[in-house]
Amino acid sequence: MLIKLELSSLFSVYLQLSQKNILIMSILATLIIGALAGWLGSEFYKGSGLGLIGNIVIGIIGSIVGSSLLGYLGVSLGSGWISDVLTGAIGAVVILFLFNLVFKK
Secondary structure, X not given: OHHHHXXXXXXXXXXXXXXXXXXXXXXXXXXXXXXXXXHHHHHHHOOOOOHHHHXXXXXXXXXXXXXXXXXXXXXXXXXXXXXXXXHHHHHHHHHHXXXXXXXXX
């Protein structure tokens, strides 16, 4: 009985560590895909440079806008990180266009 209790405790600790690793990897993947999408969107739109943090923010918000817009239009770019970057870049271009439309330089 004591051995079963120790094994279940070790398994519980292992699951908790695995969940933390998955969360950390998800956050890193979101930041990397956001940075790529924001950079690609800013290169396509040719606005002023946003820097790394600006690209990440625009890419993450662009992913939300892009997936909503493409979902509304019934368009799917597939699955995987490449489609995530392209969807984020499309959303980033939309955000940059609207931003430059409102705040003309």
